[in-house]
Amino acid sequence: MEASLLKSAASWSILILFGLAGSVRADGTKFWTSQSRSDFMSGKSEGVSILAEDALVLAPEVKMLCDTGEPFIWCMITDGKGTLYAATGHDGHVLRIGAKGDTSIVYDALEPEATALALKEDGSLYVGTSPEGRVYRLKGGAGEAGNFFDPEEKYIWSMLPAPDGGLYVSVGSPGKVYKVNDKGEGRLVLDSQEQHIISLALDREGNLLAGSSGSALLYQVDKSGTVSILYDSPLKDLRAILVDKENNLFAGAFELQSPGDQAKQMMVQQGGQSPAQNQAGEDSSSGEESPRQGRQDFILRPRPGGRGPSANSEIYFFDRDRFVTRIWRETGEAVMSLGLNSDDRALFVSRKEDNNLFAIDRLGEVALLNSFQEIEVTGFLRDSGRTLICTGNPGKIYEIGTHYRHSGTFTAKVLNAGIPSAWGRLEWEGETPANTRVFFQTRSGNTDYPDTTWSPWSQALRGLPEEKISSPARKNLQWKATLESDDVSITPSLAKITVSYLSRNRPPMISPIRLMPQGLYIRKPPLPPDDSDKGQKYPYEVAELMNNKKPGATDNPFQGKKEYQRNLRMVGWNANDANGDELLYNIHYRGIAEKTWRLLALGIDENSYILDTENMADGKYVLKVTAYDSLDNAGERAMFTERISPEFVVDNTPPAVRGLRLDKLNGGKGFEVTFETQDETSNIDRVEYALDSGDWMPIDPEDRITDSREEKYRISLPGISAGEHTVSVQVYDDVFNTVIVRRSVTLP
Template identity: 30%
Template sequence: MMRRVFAAGFVLGVTLLPVLAHAQGTKLWSVNSYDEMEKGSTDGVAIRSDGRLEAGPATSLLYATGKNYVWAMGTDSAGNAYVGMGGTAAGSAAVMRVSPDGKATQIFESKELAVQALTVLPDGSVLAATSPDGKVYKVPAGGGAATVLFDPSTTEEKPKYLWGLAAGKDGAAYVAAGAPAVVYRVPAGGGKAEVLFKTADQHIRCLLMAPDGTLWAGSDGSGVIYKISTTARDAKPFAVYAATRREITSLAMDAAGNVYAAGVGTGRAPLPPLPVTGTVGITITFSQPGSASAAGTNTLVPDGSEIYKIAPDGTPMKLLTLKDDVVYALAVHNGELLAATGNRGRVYRVNTDGDGQFTDVAHLEASQGMAFAAEKDGLLVATSNSGKVFVLGDVAAPNATYTSQVFDAKEFSEWGRAEVRGSTAGFDLFVRSGNVENPVMGWSDWTRVAADGAVAAPSGRYVQWKAELHQGGSLDAIGLNYLTKNVAPVVDEVMVQAGARMAPPAAQMNGTVQVAFPSAAAQVVNLTPEASATPLLAQKDKTAITVRWAAHDENGDDLEYAVWYRGVGESNWRLLKDRIAESYYSFDAALLPDGSYELKVVASDAPSHTASEALTGERVSEVFVVDTTPPVPGVLTATMEGGGAGGLKIHAKLEARDATSPIAHAEYSVDAGPWQFLEPVGKISDSQIERYDFVADVPAATTPVANPKEHIIAVRVYDRYDNMAAVKAVVR
């Protein structure tokens, strides 16, 4: 058993930190809030809203129905539970009697869909209300043929749904109906039902009979809580509170007379007129309550639930908002308020002093907690999806175990000390690790955390911790130090663009060129922001070369880069530039003699690690050509030819050479006239040596000249990298 608190370096209020602000060094995975703790699994462990783990009530399964839905439940003085079921098909409505040892006997079935409400009378008989288009049946104590106590089809209102039941001290039964919203009073032993009150709302969703004979009712549509005396003659209903939610799903009362209500859903309709005993002349389109639809389809109700407290003097107070849970049932047990919820099968203990605190006391093996019923040594909870009955004991679970969610360190990691904030005794802590996400197989065994916090779990990518709480033990927070194994960075792509120079945005004019990766580079993932696949805008500059790259580091380390070069056919790499922070580099082409080259980009995580721990990754570019030298034209020879009707022409010959790249094109001009395209002999310009043999027209003189027989012909020759050389000749 652990005897001390591991608090070295632990900071109050630390949240879950899978990655710290700096990628290098030791990191801390900490779990210390309710939102983090509730992601784990519990077995007898309660989670307070401040994140503390403590022993919860001993929880056990009493009865599994084998069906999907349990809607209602009650108990008799002998400890037998009565479970109202159905909801899958017509004729599935049934009531099961479950003895304290879990043995079940069916005592009622009907042709309707489900037993929606149930109450056990003092004499042991059971009232069961079925829906939709159902009735209220009375089942004799010990079972036997059921009789119809109330048939809504015989009333003027003919409600479609029966949602709740309550029994008065005089033996009368009270029925909550919907579509339309009515509360009926049925005399003891049966007889003609009378309307106690009705509203312009959609449904009367739940009932609560107070010890003094006051009947409380909650509506669906406008979320109104009513009360009416069942003992005073000609009593009028009173709207005690209009909730901010549209549906009141459950009511409960404590010994001091405080009433608790659960409100569900949004979109509350306007407050209807005060209910009256007579006919309400309002037309309403009815819809099934949101909570009932959610339970039947196993879906969520938007915006969760709220729980309210109404003091004996009528003062309302909102106790709690549950954003992800639908409250289906409330109960006051041993002076504590409990809420059964869906769609995560949680049971909460709610502080009733208005501080907004709660304790998550049980995670049931079902989606919805639907109903509570008192039991000799605890409380019964009925569930749907799947239909079961659980026992929440009055004593704490003797062996309470909490297992955290699986933590993914993203990389192979070494696990350091555990840091714990909690009681100084009363728990044992264990850790296990692995390299696959699912711990069911292929993980290490659980190993106990030592008294000094040392963890013996082997290195791996994933880790999980488990706490076993004993009597009086509690945990507030747990942090686990870990060191991720450094992984070398990866250079994903390198692109070289000749004739381009990166410049500040203000210097970028119209003459720009996009330096983009090939299309395949768009599939590279985890690129650093500087190395995105978006094209860079560079200035056109034939004297410059720009190289850009995409790189990433799985550790998230900061990276720096170096660019190396070598000529094709050479063995040694030579440094061009190092300590580059950006993912591109421009340099003067004149730094390299003309020829074919490769560039190598080396990425290093040195900014995030010591020199001895830094790792590098590299990639070599495709071969590119540096050509800054213009072609070398030979002697341009030109002679005058022709005359007569065809006019004078100049016959010119020229041979041009380039040491590095093919001749791209040539052009000529006569007497400073416009430049005209010139084809080489053979027409295709694709060689480092090209010959030109052409005839050019002699233009007529436009101004007087000293020698009209003298002409100038000029030829310009360009190589593939736009280097140009010119030559001229005088023709007479």
């Protein structure tokens, strides 16, 4: 069944290509569809698996083998004969677990954490402890333990029997790997520059593989003792290494988003505060350090609540030639442990601070396998055909069965319709083999998260044509699916769920209308050559995908290339619709003194308009923009909103120049220029003159402030040579209407 958790049944009648968050029909009916992995992952599964093919099925049966009573299980191993050993914290106990789940303490270490275990063929059990890391040996797996190996380093992270009978021990800090003989004499085989070596594995050729904390390096130590680096992960911790029967590798890495010694942080965060920080916040030390107190910054205690730093994690697949492919990448969670299923085709993945258990194949297809009440799944073990997992907070051991559960539920995320809505039908697609069933319940409320004010769960819905959702009309809706099977060898499947609803229609909203300065406008990007689908209608599931805009919202009307043309006036606005309806616009105008609106544009879908004022009479005007939603709402449901623009001036008449005179100066060596300017509509903007077709030069009015429709000018031009001369005067108003006049004078 494990393989089927990544592949849907061949009899499924539908292939899901993509998911829609919501679609709409022309009558205003909207549809909330859940059919993608991301849709399902945002809900809550209890006894339901989420397949890589975007479907829900019953989860595999999970049976608790034992509750150890310990806060944490760090790792477990098997003797291959049905007996398990578990290393626990925070009292340094090593437990023996029988086939029926009976437990006994085989070793009680002085150190608070038993962090690593190894079994040799002679039955000797090796226990690694931290802090003040030591390795103890229990001959025959029980009895009195001897201090077998005591390195200088403080932490024992992992142990592994060597093919030649030795024992590999990885330590920190600093990160090293020792090979220890039967006499407890350690020989250094890997001396890294890393803080810790936290994971060990042997490939099928007998090469040692080691993962580090610091730079997340994957080391290989071959049989000759040569050290090489197979991979340098961009993260910090290479926490888990697995080798399948074909000598392919899987490795999991993560990086906490906080500074410091990450491997030690990971241990402390899994358990929470140290005994030096009791719940009252006082120093609990008595002045004498007991052996079990050890190092206070490492001893773990149950976490009082809350989450640690966020993390990034990645999982890599290395083929037999050690070419690497990243098959998992996730932000916000750290990979806690990895395990292979019975045929090595799927990888089990657990994450820190997450009670979800995932299955992933070599192509990176991910399924949510199961969820647990415990905070963390800390390890996996294959034992005599069984797949076992151990957990922390509290420490338990479970067996993942080979059959489906009889029942499970999936609760979807809350649908926020935005405004009170009437609920229609719930339709679904999937498979219900004989003796299996799927039914649904709904509830509704006005708060973002369900609380006591929500309606109770409804009676069961089967998705029949005559069934309607009975939950009252409110802003939010949630559905829950229950999957059942009388036969644990088969499961129903649920691939697509669609809820129809009709929100109370709300009128569109238009922001204040903005007018660009006269002549300035935005050139929009050209339309594609083929615009033949304008106005085309599509099935409701296609319509939203054809529209790249967010429904009911508009783009910035003033984005694009700015250009100038004197007679153009651009107007723009933003609009939105609470129902997400598509909006169209009508544009009207009228003079300030007029009462009748005149049509400029009808049914445009752009939130801007360029008005050509060249043929309009001079005066003050306003525009009216009407937004309406009749494309998505039939008849009386359609609503509209109007907004009036600020006043703007149309001025197509250039200013006038009156009384232009050229009077000779005393002595006849120059002349004085005087004139007046006037504009009926706009203020004078600037005035220039040119002598004998020379460069244009600016002139200030007599009061030196250009700020009105009438201005007087006077300028003396001395030192002019005898003969005929011409003075040109050019006047601009505020909207760049222009006039040029000329006068000539002859000096003796």
